[in-house]
Amino acid sequence: MATAQKPLRRDAPLAEVLERAQNADPRAVARLISLVEDDSPALREVAAALAPHTGRAQVLGLTGSPGVGKSTSTNALVAAIRKQDKRVGVLAVDPSSPFSGGALLGDRVRMQDHATDSGVYIRSMASRGHLGGLSWATPQAVRVLDAAGCDVVMVETVGVGQAEVDVASLADTTVVLLAPGMGDGIQAAKAGILEIADIFVVNKADRDGADQVVRDLNGMLRLGGRHAEAGAWRPEIVSTVASEGKGIDDVLTAIDKHRAWMEESGELHRRRLRRAAAEIEAIAVKTLRERMGDLRGQQALGSLAAAVVEGRQDPYVSADRLIDGLSSE
Amino acid sequence: MATAQKPLRRDAPLAEVLERAQNADPRAVARLISLVEDDSPALREVAAALAPHTGRAQVLGLTGSPGVGKSTSTNALVAAIRKQDKRVGVLAVDPSSPFSGGALLGDRVRMQDHATDSGVYIRSMASRGHLGGLSWATPQAVRVLDAAGCDVVMVETVGVGQAEVDVASLADTTVVLLAPGMGDGIQAAKAGILEIADIFVVNKADRDGADQVVRDLNGMLRLGGRHAEAGAWRPEIVSTVASEGKGIDDVLTAIDKHRAWMEESGELHRRRLRRAAAEIEAIAVKTLRERMGDLRGQQALGSLAAAVVEGRQDPYVSADRLIDGLSSE
Structure with a gap:
């Protein structure tokens, strides 16, 4: 993520870790997120120190069923955002690991494409069952990345049930990924994703059935819901082949458009108030x-x-x- | 579910609804579960009236990813349990409908096979996002079915993240469904299902890759975890083709075996205490x-x-x- 030269001592005082994190030292950022994962008593002090430095990052939520290509899409989006010379933090939250301490899908596997890029910080987090993993811990990890100077924080999670509601509640813009051949037409309706999606991405658009997914989505959007109200945001639908980088720029364009609407309409402030209240x-x-x-x-x-x-x-x-x-x- | 002849008036007093529910009148049961869904203030009175009549039903949890055949398996299990002349209540909980009031997958669709059977009560419930849908409302609905004389209450839900943890926490026996060709080998590991499954059912066992799923499961079980402890239950693995009814009796046999172990080991009482504490x-x-x-x-x-x-x-x-x-x- 940046320029810190000195290694971070294991017994470094919290003040030093905080200072180095605010200077985007990736080891200090990692240390702070581990404090979040461990539910450390030091978190109060961390939260107090970070508070004045937060609120700058754009928070993107990315969610979708297993197999739609979330990791590939995240990687492609990170690469595209990096071309704009923005710093990116990625939190890959695994809500399906409720009992174990670590996410099985290791950071190292995921970081391959960006391992040598100091402007990218990628971290897997396991959310931990009943004490409200995603709803409690993820916003605190977002705060760390925000205070560490990330321009964009992406929170990626499997899109089923409470996890996707939680990710939507903490994002400025929520991107829902779909893919053909996964029964997503029905899944979309079942999953209530219409309620949370600001942007739909139909990935694997070179496969049979992709057009049908787009048609189904358009059909559902026509049926109304919150999008039918005057002045409401109508979710964009973007087709991609993330593995080849196709359509990724269109996703960024849609995100920018949504961001502009959010600022104009005052929705950005309202969402951030709601997010803080939930937190x-x-x-x-x-x-x-x-x-x-x-x-x-x-x-x-x-x-x-x-x-x-x-x-x-x-x-x-x-x-x-x-x-x-x-x-x- | 049973024998009540008179229609239930819309303005019937709660005392009458309660009495008729305890006599297994399906309309009264439906009314009480609607009170749960609506979070009615009357629930306190309902809970107080039902408390002495609960604790008799065997509670089965059934969970798995979308597409593994949960509905088909539930239907087949219901049919098999009915042959034992037991009354069955089914709660199909849809954790992916957080904002809407009703589950899209209507009861009527699901009830087809058992519509004329007064020994079966099937109900879809939407769980509702942040106020703790499944964790709060489902146990109350289970209480209604229990007090209404159901010998078996099956709670079926999509098996991802918090929902499957919740279903496991309220069931005596948790059945996790898998199917070949869904990346379940990896999904199983990711999903932490080893932690919650008492019985694995590999459905669609006539398809390519089913043997591999069984091998993967056996491999993971050998790796240990809570099942490796002395006296612990080692999850059974059963293969089924639910759409043809194949293997369903084997699932019931495994459930009975687990039940017997639960009673012998004292685990049944411990689980019920934990369930009540969570509730x-x-x-x-x-x-x-x-x-x-x-x-x-x-x-x-x-x-x-x-x-x-x-x-x-x-x-x-x-x-x-x-x-x-x-x-x-």
């Missing part, structure tokens, strides 16, 4: 959950659970007791 | 979230969000303020 709420919920778990060494929750299993008490009354316990601690 | 916690978190949103008409969260967007305050400090506001209300 605050996620941290508050996480904190409250930890307190609930900690109540008298989990005994409170354990005995409430036993009462529910035995049918002696319903879960609503039990939840009330749990909440009462929070304030009497 | 209580989900309701408590939902309640606290509602209180946070309600704080002075959302103004508290709004002004905290503005401070974060402007870099004046970090999200941790903002979350502390939000929590402080809860107790001073």
Whole structure:
């Protein structure tokens, strides 16, 4: 990502790590994102130090079903953004690794194309199940990359269920990838992606059925929803063959167009307010959950659970007791 | 589901709906599950009335990627369980419809095979994004079916990310479906399904590559994880062609075997305690979230969000303020 010459000592004080991260030292950035992944107590200090330096990066969300070509598309987009001489950070969030600590799809595999480029920082993150992985940790990692001077932060995740809602909630612009031959016509409708997509990319456009995917999308957009309102953004549909770099510039053009609309319409500010509210709420919920778990060494929750299993008490009354316990601690 | 003759009046009092649901009147069951979907204030009363009648049903989770044949497999399993003269409730949870009120995959489509069978109740539910759809609402719907006398409650959901973790956390036995030709070898590893599967079903076993999927699974199981511990359950691997009903009895046999192990080992009770604890916690978190949103008409969260967007305050400090506001209300 940049110019730091000295290695970062393992026992470097946080102040030094923070300073070096703000000067785009990739090792310092890595250290800070690891603190996020580890849910380190130092995060409060990190968040306080970074806050004044955030809010500059453009945040792009990229989502789609397995097999549509997300990694290839991300790589191609990174290359195209780099040609504009912008710094890029990529967070590849794997919401399907809830229990393990590390994403299986290693950073090294993904970084190949950009390994020697100091203007690109790529990081895989595993999101971790019940404590609200993506909703809590990813925005904090975005903050780190933002404060480290990334002009663009791309958050890539598998597009199913809550993960894609979360990615949409933290992005300025959400790109949904589709590909022919994956039943995506139906998947699109099922997945509620119409609600989150600012731009549709139909990848593998050289394959049979790509035109049909575009037609299906156009058909669904005509059916209305939030896009039918006056002054609303109508999602662009772009065809690509990411493996050959075809259409990637069109994706960037669509992103720029959406960005311009966001600024003109005031939607950018509204989205960032919503994102901050969601972020605050996620941290508050996480904190409250930890307190609930900690109540008298989990005994409170354990005995409430036993009462529910035995049918002696319903879960609503039990939840009330749990909440009462929070304030009497 | 059973024998109720009279239609259920729209304005029937809750007491009547509850009584009829406990007598397996499908219209009353539908009414109660709608209350869950609508997050009705009446749910507290419903939960209290049902609590003594729950804990009897065997809860099966069924999950897998789009296209592996979940609906077909569910239908075949329902038919096989019905031959044992057990009552079956099916909840098809669609975690990919976060914003819309209803699941697009209608109940009517899915019920075709069992429409005339009063021993089967099938219901699609949309889970709804940030308020913790599956984690909060699904266990309540399971309670309704349990109290209505279902011997088996099957919860079917798309197996990606948080949804499959949630379904595993509420099931006695979790069945993970795979199929050849979907990159499932890699998907399996990525998806952390080894952590949640009690039984693997390799569907479409008549297709090329099915043997390879079985080999891959066996290979991964040999690598260890929680299954390698002494006395642990080693997940069964069953091959099926659900569309022809092949192998379905083997799946039921594996489920019975797992059930027997669960009872012997004490794991059934432990899982149910964990499930109840998660359920209580989900309701408590939902309640606290509602209180946070309600704080002075959302103004508290709004002004905290503005401070974060402007870099004046970090999200941790903002979350502390939000929590402080809860107790001073």
